[in-house]
Amino acid sequence: MDSLSSMKDKSLLRVRGLHVNYRTEAGLLRAVNGVSFDIERGESVAIVGESGCGKSSVALSLLGLLSGRNIAIDGRIEFSGMDLRTLPRHRLQSIRGHKIAMVFQDPLTSLNPYLRVGTQISEPMRYHLGFSKAEARAHTIDLLHAVGINDPAASLKRFPHEFSGGMRQRTMIAAALSCSPDLLVADEPTTALDVTVQAQILDLIRRERERREMSLILITHDLGVVAGLCDRVIVMYGGQVVEESSAEQLYAEACHPYTQSLLRAIPRYDFKHSGPLFSLDGQPPDLIENLDGGCAFEPRCEFRKDKCVSEVPVLRLDSRGRKHRCLFELDLGTGLNVTKCHVDESSILKADLTDRPDAILTVEGLEVSYDGSGGLWFGRREPAVKAVNCVSLSLRKGETLGLVGESGCGKSTLARAVVGLVGAQAGKVSFEGNDLLTLSTAALRVVRREIQLIFQDPRSSLNPRLKAWELVSEPLVNFGLAKGAAALREAERLMELVGLDRSGLKRYPHEFSGGQCQRLGIARALALNPKVLICDEPVSSLDVSIQAQILNLLMELQASFELSLIFISHDLSVVRQISDRVAVMYQGRIVESADAEEIYQKPKHPYTRALLSAIPIPDPTVPGIRCQLHSPEETAVSDRSGDGCDFSPRCPWTRDRCRNEIPILDHDGSESQVACFFWKQHTEDPTRPKYPESIAHR
Amino acid sequence: MGHAPGKSRSPFARSITALLRNRLAAAGLFLVVIMSFFVTVAPWLSPDDPTEIRPWLGARPPGFQHPDCKSENTFSVGAQADTTQQILEAGEIRFAVEEGDSVTYRVVVRRGIIHRIMVVEGAVPMDTLDLSQFSGESYELLEEDRIGRKLPLVALNRGEAPPQGIFADGQRVIFIRLTQVSVPSVYDIRIEKNLVYSIDQDGESIDGIVLRGDTIKSITTGDRELVRFHWLGTDELGRDVLSRILYGGRISMLVGITATLVSLVIGVCYGAAAGYFGGRTDRFMMSIVDILYAIPFMFLVIILLVLFGRNIIILFVALGAVQWLTMARIVRGQILTLKEMEFIDAARVCGAQPITLIFRHLIPNCIGPIVIYATLTVPVVILEESFLAFIGLTVQYQGENLDSWGALIQQGMQALGAGGERHWLLVWPALAMATTLFGFNCFGDGLRDCLDPKTRRVG
DSSP, X not given: OHHHHHHHHHEEEEEEEEEEEEEOSSSEEEEEEEEEEEEETTOEEEEEOOTTXXXXXXXXXXXXXXXXXXXXXXXXXXXXXXXXXXXXXXXXXXXXXXXXXXXXXXXXXXXXXXXXXXXXXXXXXXXXXXXXXXXXXXXXXXXXXXTTOSSHXXXXXXXXXXXXXXXXXXXXXXXXXXXXXXXXXXXXXTTTSOHHHHHHHHHHHHHHHHHHTOEEEEEESOHHHHHTTOSEEEEEETTEEEEEEEHHHHHHOOOXXXXXXXXXXXXXXXXXXXXXXXXXXXXXOOXXXXXXXXXXXXXXXXXXXXXXXXXXOOOEEXXXXXXXXXXXXXXXXXXXXXXXXXXXXXXXXXXXXXXXXXXXXXXXXXXXXXXXXXXXXXXXXXOOEEEXXXXXXXXXXXXXXXXXXXXXXXHHHHHHHHTTSSOOSEEEEEETTEETTTSOHHHHHHHHTTEEEEOSOTTTTSOTTSOHHHHHTHHHHHTTSOOHHHHHHHHHHHHHHTTOOGXXXXXXXXXXOHHHHHHHHHHHHHTTOOSEEEEESTTTXXXXXXXXXXXXXXXXXXXXXXXXXXXXXXXXXXXXXXXXXXXXXXXTEEEEEEEHHHHHHSOOSHHHHHHHHHSOOSOTTSOOOOOOOOOGGGSOHHHHSSSSOTTTTTOTTOOHHHHHSOOOOEEOSSSOEEOOSXXXXXHHOTTSXXXXXXXXXX | OOSOOSOOXXXXXXXXXXXXXXXXXXXXXXXXXXXXXXXXXXXXXXXXXXXOOOTTTOSBOTTEEEEOOOSEXXXXXXXXXXXXXXXXXXXXXXXXXXXXXXEEEEEXXXXXXXXXXXXXXXXXXXXXXXXXXXXXXXXXXXXXXXXXXXXXXXXXETTSOOOTTTSOTTOOEEEXXXXXXXXXXXXXXXXXXXXXEEEEETTEXXXXXXXXXXXXXXXXXXXXXXXXXXXXXXXXXXXXXXXXXXXXXXXXXXXXXXXXXXXXXXXXXXXXXXHHHOHHHHHHHHHHHHHHHHSOHHHHHHHHHHHHOSBHHHHHHHHHHHHHHHHHHXXXXXXXXXHTSHHXXXXXXXXXXXXXXXXXXXXXXXXXXXXXXXXXXXXXXXXXXXXXXXXXXXXXXXXXXXXXXXXXXXXXXXXXXXXXXTTHHHHHHHHHXXXXXXXXXXHHHHHHHHHOGGGOOOO
């Protein structure tokens, strides 16, 4: 009895044999298939897996948020000794938001747009703790202060839409923390955020967790996020736990082949892979089909043996104290035994400027602004917003130019302006001697055949009412190059090129997985044999394992068709793997551009350095250095208006000159350019710490 | 491939499956299909010509039957007979005819003596009324031509006290119907190949006869009696109510569907153009819609119908012209959101021209809301047309009234009677219309549920 009660004291949450089934049109979808785990008081655990592995279903069922006649839940969920599944509704409600709190992925949709921020944060306190209005208000101000929102008292009165994404997520966290919960469930809390903001939010969660001695369940697909935050990691695959171990052990010696593949598939910004990226082939299992005997991961596993097909592995402790669901005791290491490679600087400088091929596409002084609303009948037009501000770029034949920046920095607008989807106000886009901006619509249409665009969201970029072959051959039909049976043949050839089976020709986009949809998009872009391919965040909505497949495909195609690529991404690690040169954009301007190796080894602009330092590294042994920027919303508006450097309000090294003068891209003699007055001081002054000391962590 | 094997299903096919699974929508669809089927096959299904008038019948309740003949059946030996097809084909046929007549008198007493006697038709005053004169029967006639007490066959003289049994206590005025009974006669007629071969009146051969429908008591051929059965009764002109409902439904449905198609074409093109071009064009085009919305359109339709005649084509255009406004708004809103989607940009990069964009990429993707709204427009138009018919603006085609359900309901209302005794004239057309409207509305709502992903249930 004693042992039992002490066990109960120790573990805050016990989940036993959790099953979640969804009844769908196609059949029973077994989203969660017998998951069991414990969370101890004060422990922080990550649940990791690709999309569709059931991790969100686990989180939602913990809070009793899954209900409805199409959902069947089975199993025990014990929280502080109470079975949450059999608890009456009112008691469950008194636990929800009070003892267990949740932070959702999308801070925009999880806040009620019609309620003031203050009301939403204080609501759980008034409901659960019985606070008076004044008490709740005082407490809310404290909370907002704790999560790092400037001027909390004024923020109470504001509405969610007045906040940026990062501030909204802070607000959500404040609301979740309001009743000092014992357990915080964070479902992909930073996935929708920029990398610099992500670093801040993770830091906030870590700090608050330690301060309140709260347990944390972090649900994420990003093993990088986990590394610095969690004690223990649960890896899920196909609705089952496939591996469970401490964070250090997992990163050091992952034993399930799936975990190991996940770790290997993550591109790392701190070294460049030689050759194609490791990619996990195949697709996650379709949970609608009955899982007939054998290991769920068997079809994708590179170590599979005959036994894997027939025997179902169970979660077990192996002889070395690792808990995993594999029939074998594989000793795989992490696959990350590539140590941080030190490119010798001479190789960078050696790059000969003369043997570089000519530029195929050049952009000079491009300006794109969006009109404000209003006009025609009444009201004034609001001032235009400059999305792209005096940008110059050149893309050489056969090279890949990476374009990096946070959301809203204008990188997508730049891509759209180059292909003529949005009009430019000033500047020049030259392609093979033609200025695209001055061409007539008809002439532009012909030139456009040479420049194709690949879109971010593979699903929404495919018309859902057209079949695959119609989609892929559409450019040919539009230009009158093929029709009917010829178009079908052409589509077959293109689909083969991007590694899609011809059986998919007559299928609709919704019948393809995300990665396959992106392959369709690439096939369509290749239909006209373009010379330039602009990829606008082509992998950012894909799972890590699929991401590597697509990147490899792009690199292969580039080599075989001598394509010139502009690769746009917010993910510096991905850009590093594919790019020859990299340009960093900030608020519509390019702040730094250089050879890829150089930019990752020797970043010059403070913004670039901040971006690099904010990337979570999937390795707890790498000391994380967090360069904390002021996030844009925290800077007073007055700081930003004016003629100075756009980055000055967030820059840790801002000086007077930065506030009064706009820096221009400065050639330092080589190919690299940087728009900062003081970069030399920052990088070369040995007395200065590499990053401001005050904000370095861990 | 990661998906389950099997036949590839288009978004359209998936919607149909979802629709049939939605009980409400399936029920609505069933009703709509049934009603449409009935009104479509009306000419084959309907037992009667809805315009055939039999004034002698008057309004009769459902289930009424009478000898099946025309209002005048002409037979003359050696010539073609003018009668119903059924009689022509019968060969040998026997008509039982009773030619009777009836006269209505008005008798007034004042201070205990008969003050005035008068034939109601023509207001002819008389001094003496002998009720036994025709060896017929006499009845008191009540309001609305109902037959009351049977009266004794006595004589009434002006200036004398009325005989016993005529006036009730305190009654001052009485209407008396005196029926004149004639001897029934039987006509045996032989018809061969549409030509009359012989006519026998009570066994005597005659050359020709005109038999009035109101005098024929029965028609028999062999041992079979020829009767016309009225499932839903007849109206005050003796027209078959069921036939009128079926034919009226054709008009209502035709108006509903055609006006919806008119609004669909105008609304979709206008809305798609406004949404696609956007900006200034959009604001201008939608301002026009707003202005048109401000016009009380029912009045406009009424004025149009009055000015240009109640032609059915005008009605289609007029009703369609009212409905397209909402359709234009819906389509424009959809196009505005769709236009921002990446696949439109993707198509543009692939060199798609505006026409391709609109008709291949944009409109097919807002087909859901369009279909839903169109389905919900049909009942609205049917209702509006009924309203017009109800206020007397019945549609006409080539000068002939086309009685839609609205018109039937209006006529039913007027013929209903103070106590609602001729209820079938109102109830059945109203029920037919209500069923159809209910069907369309259910179908539309069900469609919305299964085509609109936002309201779709999990799974």
